[in-house]
Amino acid sequence: MAWQMTQLLLLLALGASAWGTHLRTPQDRTDLLNVCMDAKHHKTKPGPEDKLHDQCSPWKKNACCSVSTSQELHKDTSLLYKFNWNHCGKMEPNCKRHFIQDTCLYECSPNLGPWIQQVDQSWRKERILDVPLCKEDCQSWWEDCRTSYTCKTNWQKGWNWTSGINECPVRAACHTFEFYFPTPVDLCEGLWSHSYKVSNYSQGSGHCIQMWFDPAHGNPNNEVARVYAEAMSGAGSHGTGLLILNLVLIQLWLFG
Numbered sequence: 385m386a387w388q389m390t391q392l393l394l395l396l397a398l399g400a401s402a403w404g405t406h407l408r409t410p411q412d413r414t415d416l417l418n419v420c421m422d423a424k425h426h427k428t429k430p431g432p433e434d435k436l437h438d439q440c441s442p443w444k445k446n447a448c449c450s451v452s453t454s455q456e457l458h459k460d461t462s463l464l465y466k467f468n469w470n471h472c473g474k475m476e477p478n479c480k481r482h483f484i485q486d487t488c489l490y491e492c493s494p495n496l497g498p499w500i501q502q503v504d505q506s507w508r509k510e511r512i513l514d515v516p517l518c519k520e521d522c523q524s525w526w527e528d529c530r531t532s533y534t535c536k537t538n539w540q541k542g543w544n545w546t547s548g549i550n551e552c553p554v555r556a557a558c559h560t561f562e563f564y565f566p567t568p569v570d571l572c573e574g575l576w577s578h579s580y581k582v583s584n585y586s587q588g589s590g591h592c593i594q595m596w597f598d599p600a601h602g603n604p605n606n607e608v609a610r611v612y613a614e615a616m617s618g619a620g621s622h623g624t625g626l627l628i629l630n631l632v633l634i635q636l637w638l639f640g
């Protein structure tokens with residue numbers, strides 16, 4: 385009798401978890417795809433922006449940034465964040481273009497949903513964490529910036545903001561990027577408090593986010609976000625199934 389009961393309940397649990405999988409997965413997946421984070425300058429929803437400026441133009445078919453944001457972020461010490469790239473003298477143009485591209489990705493990409501996290505910050509409600517950046521994007525960023533100068537390893541905190549723009553704190557001396565960021569990983573992961581995680585995958589693999597891409601072949605990050613969203617919501621449903629099974633087993637133990 386008890387054995388039959390167990391079988392019946394297990395069957396119910398499996399049924400419930402299968403039902404849960406079907407009901408939940410598409411819902412979770414769409415929540416992670418084609419979304420804009422809730423931050424300082426993002427639009428509420430992605431959409432076409434025909435006139436996106438210069439380096440942000442690859443996102444014009446579908447973007448989280450407005451035209452004015454895309455224009456402003458190409459300027460030195462832009463009004464967006466009053467952040468000065470030239471805090472230790474002029475940043476080389478070949479280096480600066482990577483920071484502009486990084487900002488275009490951050491402001492414009494509708495594909496960062498799988499890595500959006502809530503934060504308790506005055507200027508934004510959400511951030512990105514551990515976005516798998518393609519290894520070439522990080523490598524070329526680091527190589528092109530080796531000879532420019534900076535005074536800090538984490539650019540998200542610790543600046544002296546008394547003048548209204550970021551200045552090096554008194555005890556932070558200016559040295560080459562190579563001094564503060566000995567490896568590409570130090571740069572790409574350290575710079576913005578782990579917004580990026582350097583991927584071992586290459587551009588075109590479909591498994592890492594590209595900062596640089598040729599829009600003639602569409603946005604390769606659409607597919608990357610889909611792959612990660614699927615993996616993440618799959619794990620979620622599996623977890624739900626196990627939870628239901630556990631609840632049933634606890635019931636059996638209590639009442640059996």
Ligand SMILES: *[C@@H]1O[C@H](CO)[C@@H](O)[C@H](O)[C@H]1NC(C)=O
Binds near residue numbers: 544545547551553554
């Ligand atoms: C911050 O910068 C101001 C000048 O803009 C300077 O007077 C002050 O000493 C600096 N403070 C620190 C802690 O670096």
Ligand SMILES: *[C@@H]1O[C@H](CO)[C@@H](O)[C@H](O)[C@H]1NC(C)=O
Binds near residue numbers: 584
């Ligand atoms: C990364 O890829 C390289 C070659 O593609 C391989 O030799 C290495 O073991 C990989 N590292 C990790 C951590 O997967």
